[in-house]
Amino acid sequence: MVQTNSRSAAPVPALPDAALSADGLVKVYRGGKRALDGISLSVPRGSFFGLLGPNGAGKSTFINILAGLVLKSSGTVRVWDRDLDRDPRGAKAAIGVVPQELNLDAFFTPRELLDVQAGMYGVPKSERRTMEILDIVGLADKADSYARTLSGGMRRRLLVAKAMVHNPPILVLDEPTAGVDIELRQHLWEAIRGMNEQGTTILLTTHYLEEAEQLCDRIAIINQGRLAALDTTANLLKRIDGKALLVTLDRDLDAVPTALIPFAPELRAGRKMVIRYRPSAVPVGRILDAITAAGLSIADLTTEETDLEDIFLQLTSSRSA
Numbered sequence: 616m617v618q619t620n621s622r623s624a625a626p627v628p629a630l631p632d633a634a635l636s637a638d639g640l641v642k643v644y645r646g647g648k649r650a651l652d653g654i655s656l657s658v659p660r661g662s663f664f665g666l667l668g669p670n671g672a673g674k675s676t677f678i679n680i681l682a683g684l685v686l687k688s689s690g691t692v693r694v695w696d697r698d699l700d701r702d703p704r705g706a707k708a709a710i711g712v713v714p715q716e717l718n719l720d721a722f723f724t725p726r727e728l729l730d731v732q733a734g735m736y737g738v739p740k741s742e743r744r745t746m747e748i749l750d751i752v753g754l755a756d757k758a759d760s761y762a763r764t765l766s767g768g769m770r771r772r773l774l775v776a777k778a779m780v781h782n783p784p785i786l787v788l789d790e791p792t793a794g795v796d797i798e799l800r801q802h803l804w805e806a807i808r809g810m811n812e813q814g815t816t817i818l819l820t821t822h823y824l825e826e827a828e829q830l831c832d833r834i835a836i837i838n839q840g841r842l843a844a845l846d847t848t849a850n851l852l853k854r855i856d857g858k859a860l861l862v863t864l865d866r867d868l869d870a871v872p873t874a875l876i877p878f879a880p881e882l883r884a885g886r887k888m889v890i891r892y893r894p895s896a897v898p899v900g901r902i903l904d905a906i907t908a909a910g911l912s913i914a915d916l917t918t919e920e921t922d923l924e925d926i927f928l929q930l931t932s933s934r935s936a
């Protein structure tokens with residue numbers, strides 16, 4: 616699709632609505648492992664998109680196909696509106712991939728590494744933004760230190776910088792914070808959030824569900840090579856109609872009182888009882904009345920909302936697989 620710029624009348628390519636899209640994507644590895652079993656999804660331009668799933672779900676396979684590191688078996692992939700089969704170079708130019716492993720040449724400095732990478736992507740010297748990029752990831756003061764002297768978190772940020780040298784509109788991060796301590800994780804996220812605010816589409820896989828819940832505006836959950844859920848983070852969190860009521864009682868219980876059996880409470884040490892319920896079906900007042908009817912007094916009471924972890928477990932447990 617081409618729009619016309621009214622002032623210069625030069626054609627300006629319209630920005631795609633979807634930064635990335637996959638349709639019926641299948642990957643069968645040699646030996647027969649079906650790592651992706653027909654994934655169709657679309658990552659809106661400008662989004663902060665989380666790709667979640669248990670170990671072996673197919674996340675890295677998906678990302679590596681996008682990055683041109685693994686060949687798909689069938690299906691189509693479009694990166695920034697470029698078909699991966701018809702225009703692999705165009706697709707590659709639109710994407711920056713931060714790999715899982717810290718594969719940096721220890722005897723280069725960050726400045727040298729970015730220059731080499733820019734050369735590989737054919738970025739002319741006049742258009743290189745080496746120092747600007749190092750500044751974005753908070754490594755400007757380390758521009759001339761050898762990579763081997765950098766901490767794990769700094770190396771991770773250097774990999775992000777490396778993925779940005781050709782100024783791709785899409786940044787893909789595979790488990791970027793694995794093994795990075797909390798403070799450095801915060802630094803990394805600040806840098807990536809900043810890039811997203813400037814318009815870069817972010818696709819990330821992470822094992823930290825809390826991190827995904829805080830950062831991502833959309834989430835896809837894959838399980839055994841199939842899409843188990845795809846929605847905005849807010850909708851996903853709304854999806855499970857479930858709460859837990861944590862009650863501390865005034866005395867110990869050996870058995871669940873008859874009046875409470877319909878609510879299937881779980882008795883815990885310390886006079887605690889947990890009742891899981893669906894707010895749309897069971898008003899909390901009915902549970903409290905039943906507790907009183909059982910002759911019990913409540914010493915303390917809290918409720919817990921569902922979080923992404925509950926949803927993830929429900930969608931990826933062996934029962935639903």
Ligand SMILES: Nc1ncnc2c1ncn2[C@@H]1O[C@H](COP(=O)(O)OP(=O)(O)OP(=O)(O)O)[C@@H](O)[C@H]1O
Binds near residue numbers: 668
């Ligand atoms: N090169 C390969 N040859 C054969 N099987 C493979 C290969 N790479 C991955 N697999 C298998 O494909 C499945 C998906 O693996 P993949 O690495 O994509 O999952 P993942 O979701 O990224 O898992 P993790 O979180 O553990 O990295 C797994 O069963 C894995 O063992």
